[in-house]
Amino acid sequence: MDNNLELLAELVKVDSGTGDSEGMLGIARILSGRLQKMQMALQAMEAADGSVHFFASRGKGNRVLLIAHIDTVFAKGTVAKRGFDIEGDTARGPGVSDCKSGVVTIIRALEHLNSLDAWPDWEIGCLFNSDEEIGSPGSRPIIEKLANESQAVLVVEPAEGENITISRKGIGRFDLQVFGKAAHSGSNYQDGHNAILELAHKIIAIQELTDFDAGITLNVGVVGGGLRPNIVPDYAEAEIDLRIIEAGQEEKALADLNRITASNKVNGVAAKISGGITRPPMPFCERNDALYRKYRDVALSMGFQVGVHSSGGGSDANFTAALGIPTIDGVGPVGGGHHSEAEYLSIPSLQNRIMILGEFLKHIDTLDLVR
Ligand SMILES: [Zn+2]
Structure with missing residues (x-):
């Protein structure tokens, strides 16, 4: 195993x-040793909710x-x-791609810079957060403060194909609760107020808010309610996922949800609804596109092709892009295969992405990126 895979194996083997x-500290210990050798101290940053994240800079x-991010979705x-294993060009294991391969990409790119004594005339800051999932x-x-500076x-995060993601959908999450009145379904049916029936009407109305042309989708993904078939149900609930592509679309969606x-x-x-936007949209913009083009040019100069990709999912990029920071x-x-047993990583692409990131960082002080 080469050094990239050794580090990847070490990280994947920590739940x-x-x-x-305990797992986060295990990961931090592995990273800390490597970072220290590059004169980078790993600093623990405690968030308001008690979660701990790690920052290193030089x-x-x-x-x-x-x-x-250093967290995974796995218990x-x-x-x-499941362990960690390698078969040909593919590595497998929980979090092997999302996002332990990203952590390896950062560390190995920095080690490359350090070994060449080619640190740019910039600060390189690395945040390893533990609650992305x-x-x-x-x-x-913490992300927003660091990004603003x-x-x-x-x-x-992992790449989709050989592409760089420059836009992402925004996400909203909602809980809808319906309260009715229970009654015996045989002897006093008409005294009941059926919460499930009301929820059924609401589900259809919510799904119909989906507007593919505008890039707005609503998905009622979880439902619950009722106790027994012979009781008119007094309670029903649903969980709703909203996706939008531009700032401003949430107002209309929220108004529609409140009306329904x-x-x-x-x-x-x-009925009662709670929830809101959890990740603002990261629409296509010149700032992100310009940063992408600088990265692409570095990749091209090394003989690597990269393209652009627009993702329906969210990430921490949504937060930094929404602040107007090129992302x-x-x-x-x-x-x-993320978030499943089918998760895999392409080993050759790990080496390529480490090399591109190393080269990009090496030249970052000459790329005319100052905002
Ligand atoms: Zn991820």
């Missing part, structure tokens, strides 16, 4: 599901911020069941 503070002046014990509730203010942000919540078709029921994402290697 680090969101909230597993250099002065303009800053480029690199972000990769403790998953590593013992639940929407970064704790790390968001930076000239450019590179989010080192307030207007009932079934007599005697009441690109998908700077990590190619992988797939």
Whole structure:
């Protein structure tokens, strides 16, 4: 195993599901040793909600911020069941691509710079956050503060194909609750107010808000309610996912959801909705495109092709792009099957992405990126 895969194996073999503070410390210990050798101290940053994230930096002046998350969606014990293995050009294991390969990409690119004694005349800051998989509730203010002090942000999430992500959908999450009145379905059916029936009307109305042309989708993905078939149900609930592509679209969607919540078709029921936008949209913009083109030119000069990609998912890039900081994402290697047992990483792309990032950082002080 080469040095890239050795580090990847070490990281994958630590269970680090969101909230597993022991796992996060295990990862931090591995990174800390490597970073120290490059005169980079790993600093623990505690968020308001108690979650702990790690930041390391070296250099002065303009800053480029690199972000990769160290949490995974997998529960403790998953590593013992699935392990880490390599077959040909493919590596497998929990978090092997999302996002431990991104962490390896950052560390190995920095080690490359360090070994060449080619550190640019900029500060390179690296944030390893530990709550991305639940929407970064704790790390968001830390990310936003660091990004505001930076000239450019590179989010080192896995790539989709050989592409760099320059736009992402915004995400909203909502819980809808409907309250009715229970009654015996045989003896006093008419005394009941059926919460499930009301929810059914609401689900259809919510799904119909989807407007593909405008890039707005609503998905009622989880429903629950009722106790037994012979009881008119007094309670029903649904979880809703909203996706938007531009700032401003949330107002109309929120107004529509509130209208549907307030207007009932079934007599005697009441409904309540909670939730909101969890990641603002990252629409196509000149700033991100210009940063992408600088990265692409470096890749091309090394003989690597990269293209652009627009993602339906969200990441920490949504936060930094919404602040107007030039941001690109998908700077990590190619992988797939994320959040499932099918997760894999393309090993050749790991080496390529490390080389491109190293070269990009080496020249960052000459790329005319100052905002
Ligand atoms: Zn990820």
